[in-house]
Amino acid sequence: MFTDVTYKVIIKGLRTNVEKEILNGITGLVNPGEVLALMGPSGSGKTTLLNLLGGRLIRSTVGGSITYNDQPYNKFLKSRVGFVMQEDVLFPHLTVKETLRYAALLRLPKTLTKEQKEKRAVDVIYELGLERCQDTMIGGSFVRGVSGGERRRVSIGNEILINPSLLFLDEPTSGLDSTTALKIVQILHEIAEAGKTVVTTIHQPSSRLFHKFDKLILLGKGSLIYYGKAAEAINYFSSIGCSPLIAMNPAEFLLDLANGNLNDVSVPSELEDKVQIENSEADNTQDKPLPVLVQEYLVEAYETRIAETEKREMLVPLTLDEELKSKVTYSKRQWGASWWEQYSILYRRGIKERRHEYFSWLRITQVLVTAIILGLLWWHSDSSTPKGLQDQAGLLFFIAVFWGFFPVFTAIFTFPQERAMLSKERAADMYRLSAYFLARTTSDLPLDLLLPILFLLVVYFMAGLRLSAAPFFLTMVTVFLSIVAAQGLGLAIGASLMDVKKATTFASVTVMTFMLAGGFFVQQVPVFVSWIRFLSFNYHTYKLLLKVQYNNIIPAVNGMRMDNGVVEITALVAMVFGYRLLAYISLRRISLHSGS
Incomplete structure (x- = not known):
């Protein structure tokens, strides 16, 4: 009333x-x-x-x-209370059955078993006449999927699941x-x-x-x-x-x-x-x-x-x-799953949704073609001469820049693109924000590791870098650490601004500054801006890559001294967690401001 x-x-x-x-x-x-x-x-x-x-x-x-x-x-x-918004906010790469199944696992009470929740999802599919398209992807602007009427019934199904x-x-x-x-x-x-x-x-x-x-x-x-x-x-x-x-x-x-x-x-x-x-x-x-x-x-x-x-x-x-x-007078919030269950469900859902994007032929081609071009340009380079050493240092710097630039501009879109979905699901109390955030950021990690491995398998051996197991795997770990740190920066920028155009502009300036201060173009950075170098993941990654290749061979390359690498590793690890903490705080602020 x-x-x-x-x-x-x-x-x-x-x-x-x-x-x-x-x-x-x-x-x-x-x-x-x-x-x-x-x-x-x-x-x-x-x-x-x-x-x-x-x-x-x-x-x-x-x-x-x-x-x-x-x-x-x-x-x-x-x-x-069920609330169906005017726009159908659904993940395009999940099938109808997967969409309703994940919603059932998250929203239905803890008193029900996993099998009972999944049965409820199937019952809703038949109740809404969606059995014919239950194994079809939802689809979207660039993905072919179900019809508009079927998509609307899926949105209604998401809400009537909870009866x-x-x-x-x-x-x-x-x-x-x-x-x-x-x-x-x-x-x-x-x-x-x-x-x-x-x-x-x-x-x-x-x-x-x-x-x-x-x-x-x-x-x-x-x-x-x-x-x-x-x-x-x-x-x-x-x-x-x-x-x-x-x-x-x-x-x-x-x-x-x-x-x-x-x-x-x-x-x-x-x-x-x-x-x-x-x-x-x-x-x-x-x-x-x-x-x-x-x-x-x-x-x-x-x-x-x-x-x-x-x-x-x-x-x-x-x-x-x-x-x-x-x-109705019982005012305590009712979660459909424990924190760990929420994390596990969202983690699996995240991998299923984004595996199509990560392993698209366009992205694989981009990485593979870049790797082949680098391999051909630095074909069997020789570090025994000063000129050859300078060339190899240039390759290592490009690797540091490429795997710093690429993840930032991929991660920027994460939260702005999912803002509507996050607002919808948080408004329905489907999960805790912390469970979503951790699942969203960790479900990318296995996918993020595969393309760099493919890249390094091509570049490393074509370019003739140190051919032994330890340098190869240490190079891979360094690149992966750089990717996770750069991804954290992208997540933080995207979550703070929640506007793709503004975030892209800000990230472009930031990444360009980090690249210029990365230690390859300028060795003697003026004191009053030298602090930028220590914020640059390009600088720390480049220094670690040089150490992996030339440690115990030469004392310094391009003015970079070959120390033990503890400072660089500590800085990158701090960026991995620090940027993500900033992104979470930004999301929490937006969530509280919107009342969800």
């Missing part, structure tokens, strides 16, 4: 801040077994109202009352053809008939869809124009003198009224007189436009005719299902 709900936002201007009212005194009630549709033109506030009812907006800025079985929103209730007491959906039929849209609404009706409560926004449904809704809220510029049974909406507007002059889809007629469009609509004489007066005085710039006049009339008519009656009927409290009724 929600009573006199208001919501305002502060719009920052150049000189002063302006307070804008999004919702103004919205009242309504929806019971188990009912489907409530929120309708209205774009900008009317229906999505804001849905987010408020579903607990997706910060409540401190909300006026009025929103209760569930006479109880306020709490953490336990959050685990019993929610309340299900909220934002434009579930958006972008779908009429037949597919009808199937979606029929599914919602079946969910409601099972004793659940369904609330959905809908933009412009067909007449068949409109008659599937039990209750309707019609909004206009944040105000309530109609609340009641959907089947009685046309009769109500006829009773206040507004009726269609031609055969129209009821939803189209209602949206025309909410927009203030009176074409093909009869209006009462009272409103017609106001419109004529305004039209005759059109030169007065302070006059109200026609849509505002119509809206004010409709809001006033609703408040004087049926608002009080509806409020009296709402005195009977909303009754949710028995499980929720008994536990």
